Structure formats: C-alpha cells, structure tokens
Amino acid sequence: xxxxxxxxxxxxxxPLYYGLIQNRVLLDMxxxxxxxxxxxxxxxxxxxxxxxxxxxxxxxxxxxLVLLPDISVSCDGEVMSIVLVSKVPIERLDGRRVALTxxxxxxxxxxxxxxxxxxxAAPEYFVSPPRLGSMLMEADAALLIGDEALxxxxxxxxxxxxxxxxxxxxxxxxxxxxxxxxxxxxxxxxRFPQQVLAVKRxxxxxxxxxxxxxxxxxxxxxxxxxxxxxxxxxxxxxxxxDFDRRQQEGLLTYYREAVNxxxxxxxxxxxFVGDTP
Amino acid sequence: xxxxxxxxxxxxxxPLYYGLIQNRVLLDMxxxxxxxxxxxxxxxxxxxxxxxxxxxxxxxxxxxLVLLPDISVSCDGEVMSIVLVSKVPIERLDGRRVALTxxxxxxxxxxxxxxxxxxxAAPEYFVSPPRLGSMLMEADAALLIGDEALxxxxxxxxxxxxxxxxxxxxxxxxxxxxxxxxxxxxxxxxRFPQQVLAVKRxxxxxxxxxxxxxxxxxxxxxxxxxxxxxxxxxxxxxxxxDFDRRQQEGLLTYYREAVNxxxxxxxxxxxFVGDTP
Numbered sequence: 001x002x003x004x005x006x007x008x009x010x011x012x013x014x015p016l017y018y019g020l021i022q023n024r025v026l027l028d029m030x031x032x033x034x035x036x037x038x039x040x041x042x043x044x045x046x047x048x049x050x051x052x053x054x055x056x057x058x059x060x061x062x063x064x065l066v067l068l069p070d071i072s073v074s075c076d077g078e079v080m081s082i083v084l085v086s087k088v089p090i091e092r093l094d095g096r097r098v099a100l101t102x103x104x105x106x107x108x109x110x111x112x113x114x115x116x117x118x119x120x121a122a123p124e125y126f127v128s129p130p131r132l133g134s135m136l137m138e139a140d141a142a143l144l145i146g147d148e149a150l151x152x153x154x155x156x157x158x159x160x161x162x163x164x165x166x167x168x169x170x171x172x173x174x175x176x177x178x179x180x181x182x183x184x185x186x187x188x189x190x191r192f193p194q195q196v197l198a199v200k201r202x203x204x205x206x207x208x209x210x211x212x213x214x215x216x217x218x219x220x221x222x223x224x225x226x227x228x229x230x231x232x233x234x235x236x237x238x239x240x241x242d243f244d245r246r247q248q249e250g251l252l253t254y255y256r257e258a259v260n261x262x263x264x265x266x267x268x269x270x271x272f273v274g275d276t277p
Numbered sequence: 278x279x280x281x282x283x284x285x286x287x288x289x290x291x292p293l294y295y296g297l298i299q300n301r302v303l304l305d306m307x308x309x310x311x312x313x314x315x316x317x318x319x320x321x322x323x324x325x326x327x328x329x330x331x332x333x334x335x336x337x338x339x340x341x342l343v344l345l346p347d348i349s350v351s352c353d354g355e356v357m358s359i360v361l362v363s364k365v366p367i368e369r370l371d372g373r374r375v376a377l378t379x380x381x382x383x384x385x386x387x388x389x390x391x392x393x394x395x396x397x398a399a400p401e402y403f404v405s406p407p408r409l410g411s412m413l414m415e416a417d418a419a420l421l422i423g424d425e426a427l428x429x430x431x432x433x434x435x436x437x438x439x440x441x442x443x444x445x446x447x448x449x450x451x452x453x454x455x456x457x458x459x460x461x462x463x464x465x466x467x468r469f470p471q472q473v474l475a476v477k478r479x480x481x482x483x484x485x486x487x488x489x490x491x492x493x494x495x496x497x498x499x500x501x502x503x504x505x506x507x508x509x510x511x512x513x514x515x516x517x518x519d520f521d522r523r524q525q526e527g528l529l530t531y532y533r534e535a536v537n538x539x540x541x542x543x544x545x546x547x548x549f550v551g552d553t554p
Contacts, residue, residue, distance in 0.1 A: 001501065002501045017304070018304060021298070021301050021303050021304055022301060024298050024299060024301065026298050026303070027294070027295065027298055027497055028500075220304055223305075224278060224279045
C-alpha cells in the first residue's frame with residue numbers, strides 16, 4: 001500500500017504541491033487533503049501515515065510520533081496569514097471578548113500566549129466560524145488564520161489594530177515561530193522506514209524545486225486566487241519551509257510558553273527521523 | 278476557483294491518473310477521489326463540477342448533466358473487474374440468493390439484466406460488504422466489482438462458474454458495455470465552458486499519453502498492488518477508455534434493457550459537451 005500522506009489545503013502549502021506535481025512524484029504516495037487539524041485527527045486514527053499537523057499537536061502526541069527534519073511551515077517575523085483583527089489596541093483586550101477560528105490549534109495557543117504573557121491580558125475567548133464580519137459583531141477582536149487571514153491582511157493592510165502574530169512573536173521573543181510540522185506515526189516509521197525516507201526525499205526535493213521557482217509558483221497560485229502574483233510571492237517569501245536549529249529553538253520556546261499558560265502539560269523532545277528507526 | 282474534478286480510486290482509473298501526473302496538469306484542477314457512486318453523489322450535491330460516474334446514474338440525472346465525449350470506462354468483451362462468482366452454473370440461479378456489493382450501481386443493473394433477460398432467472402438479491410468469503414456464506418452467487426473483482430478474477434481464473442460480465446454482455450448483445458462516463462453539471466458547463474474544455478483536454482491528453490506507455494503504466498501500478506505488471510497490462514488493454522459510436526450504441530442498448538427490467542424510467546439522450554454551451 002502506498003504511504004498515506006496528508007496535505008494542507010491552505011495556500012501556504014501550495015508551493016509544496018507545485019513541487020510535487022512538477023517532480024511527478026504523486027504516483028508514489030496516496031495524498032489526502034485537509035486542514036492541519038483534520039490531518040492531525042486522521043493521523044491519530046491511523047487513516048494517514050505521515051502528515052503536516054499543527055505544531056502544538058505534535059507536543060500533545062509526541063510519544064506516538066516522529067518528525068521529518070528539513071520541512072515545516074514557519075516564519076521568522078511577518079507571517080501574513082495569522083492575523084488578529086481588533087477594534088481596540090491589543091494592549092486593551094483584557095476582559096474583552098475574542099473570537100477564535102477553530103481551524104488552527106497552534107495559532108489559538110500562540111494568541112493566548114501573546115495576550116497573557118506579553119500584554120498581561122485575560123480576555124474571554126470563544127470559537128466562531130471564520131467570517132470576520134460576524135466575528136466582530138460579537139467580539140472585540142477576531143483571530144483569523146490561513147486563507148481568510150491572508151484575505152484580511154490583504155484588504156486591511158496598514159489599518160490600525162491589525163496584528164500579524166508572526167511579527168508579534170518575533171518582536172517579543174526575537175525568535176522564529178513554527179506553525180506546522182510533518183509528523184510520521186512512530187509505528188509506521190519502525191515498520192516502513194524506506195517508505196518514510198522516500199516520502200521525505202520527495203517532499204524536500206519538491207519544496208526545493210518550488211523555492212527556486214517562486215515567481216512561477218506565485219503566478220500559478222494567483223490564477224485561481226483573489227491575490228496578485230506579487231502579493232503571493234511576498235507571502236511565500238515571508239514563510240519559511242525549512243526546519244533548522246533556529247526554528248527548532250523558536251518551537252521549544254513556544255512549547256515552554258504553552259506550558260506556562262497551561263495549554264500544554266510538558267515540553268516534548270523534538271525527535272526526528274534519521275537514516276534508520 | 279479551480280474546477281472540482283472527481284477521480285475514481287479503482288485501478289481502472291490508474292492510467293488516467295498516471296497521465297495527469299506525467300503531464301503535470303493537476304495544478305489546474307481540484308481533484309477529489311471516491312468511488313463512482315460517491316462521486317455521483319458529490320456531483321449531485323454540488324461538491325464537484327465534473328466527475329466520472331456510473332453510467333446508470335447519468336441516465337437517472339441526465340437533465341442536470343452533460344457528457345464529456347472521448348472518455349469513458351468501457352469494455353468490448355472481457356472486462357476482468359466485474360465478476361460473478363457462483364456456486365452453481367449461472368443458468369440455475371433462479372430463485373437462489375445473490376449477493377451484490379453496493380459500490381457500483383451500473384454493474385448491479387447489468388447483472389439483473391443478464392439474469393432476467395438472458396437467463397430468465399429471478400434470484401433474490403441482497404447487498405453485502407465486498408468480501409467474497411462472507412458473501413458466499415449467505416448466498417449462492419456474489420457480484421464483485423473493481424479491485425476486489427480483479428483479485429477474484431486473478432485468483433479464480435479458469436475455475437467453473439466464474440463469469441466476466443463484460444464477456445457475458447458481449448456474448449449476448451454483441452456490443453460494448455460502458456461502465457462509467459464523465460459528466461459535467463449542466464449549469465457549470467453553461468457558466469464556465471472554458472474551464473470544462475480545459476479539463477476535457479487535460480483528461481483526454483492524459484489518457485492518450487498513458488495508452489501510449491501502457492507497459493510503464495502497468496509496471497508503476499504493480500509496484501503497489503498485488504498484481505503482476507503483465508496482468509495489469511492485460512487488464513488495461515481489455516478496458517476501453519474512449520467513447521466512440523460503438524460504445525454509445527452499447528450504452529443505449531444497456532439503457533433500453535434497464536428500462537425493460539424496471540431499473541430505469543426512460544432511455545436518456547446522450548448529450549455531449551461541444552465547442553460552446
């Protein structure tokens with residue numbers, strides 16, 4: 001059976017998809033699409049063998065998982081697609097209502113960390129469908145992620161009280177922020193190391209090809225999106241898709257802060273796939 | 278938004294998938310996989326714009342659909358992947374119990390036609406999960422389709438009372454049999470003709486490429502299947518993927534017979550996508 005590999009449907013993973021297609025490697029895996037949260041559930045339910053999942057979920061299930069090195073969805077400063085839109089300056093959100101979308105576990109915790117630890121604010125949170133208008137009818141601020149956030153970022157650029165959480169994290173910690181990691185079910189890695197290494201190679205080579213052709217990637221993505229190629233290229237450039245020491249340090253800081261606010265029980269080890277199980 | 282295109286997960290559509298990947302055209306459509314029956318439902322629910330569906334379902338919904346010319350899943354004789362496995366000769370199934378799988382509407386009706394009209398047999402039908410062993414515990418004969426049928430055909434080759442329904446149909450009518458057709462929602466065709474024509478071109482060119490490289494297609498498919506490359510090449514050769522006059526005539530005969538046994542209310546017109554809506 002082909003390795004069952006998850007794929008994030010957001011624009012942030014379009015460069016990877018572009019590379020997978022240009023390199024014609026999709027015959028060797030069974031690609032299944034979903035949100036990071038859905039993919040995490042499918043991995044837990046043994047419906048996938050390997051998938052990009054929210055980085056907070058890796059920490060919650062790290063004993064059953066192993067990480068792929070060299071690939072992540074991260075930023076080191078502006079991220080553009082994780083945005084808090086607020087009616088008041090962020091410093092004044094204490095005691096107010098904040099609407100969260102339920103599609104990204106990692107960003108929810110990131111916002112809680114920033115508000116609690118950086119801004120000493122304890123708002124009331126509630127989960128809402130990801131439509132900015134209706135969120136702001138009931139809340140003073142709304143967290144948007146993914147394509148919706150990108151749209152808000154695009155339309156509200158330069159307005160007051162629009163906060164890029166990658167930028168916020170960087171200003172506060174000086175570090176990178178990792179939103180998604182590629183995790184393998186540990187049992188699958190132990191039974192089928194060659195398949196895992198083949199998928200790892202296909203993913204990193206595809207990403208590599210894509211990053212060398214960003215103008216074409218952005219042009220291709222823009223054909224079917226509301227964004228201009230220039231804007232998408234800026235977005236793909238602000239994202240980081242590797243997973244080097246700098247991102248690993250940022251991720252561990254994030255985990256420590258998540259433990260601090262009670263969103264996580266412990267800081268996990270980052271255990272990577274090597275040459276053999 | 279990219280055209281949402283259905284794809285059949287059975288081996289019979291692997292040649293098309295191979296071509297789509299070799300031609301690197303998947304960036305221009307949103308491919309969603311499923312069984313023919315699931316795809317038909319997704320098309321009806323407006324979750325897909327264009328999909329391969331069981332040919333019987335086209336006849337049931339033809340007023341909302343238009344067909345792609347030049348592509349189908351058909352046979353003109355042996356099909357290998359639609360098999361009746363019986364404990365007794367097919368002529369003696371009258372009054373006996375026959376287990377059907379619920380994954381292919383077209384094959385169920387084909388079996389009913391053959392038994393009722395060719396063999397004058399009226400068995401008792403019931404639907405069952407597609408596992409031959411448990412089907413034959415409760416029934417005298419079992420209809421298998423798709424990958425399960427192919428496996429049974431592979432393992433039971435040459436045994437008595439194993440019937441290939443493509444061969445049965447050919448022996449009785451002298452005609453081709455069409456199992457799946459590519460249907461477009463009529464409203465989508467009227468609103469987005471250029472998208473439909475682009476997908477049509479991508480599908481037919483991909484199929485064309487694949488048919489020119491069948492040994493490689495079969496070798497690639499065999500990497501992840503239990504079948505040998507030679508067996509798969511024989512299978513892909515016994516299938517017909519075009520939709521010419523001969524297949525259209527066979528399909529209309531099938532529809533007339535389906536009306537005869539009460540499985541269909543009327544014989545639909547075969548209406549095809551042209552150059553403009």
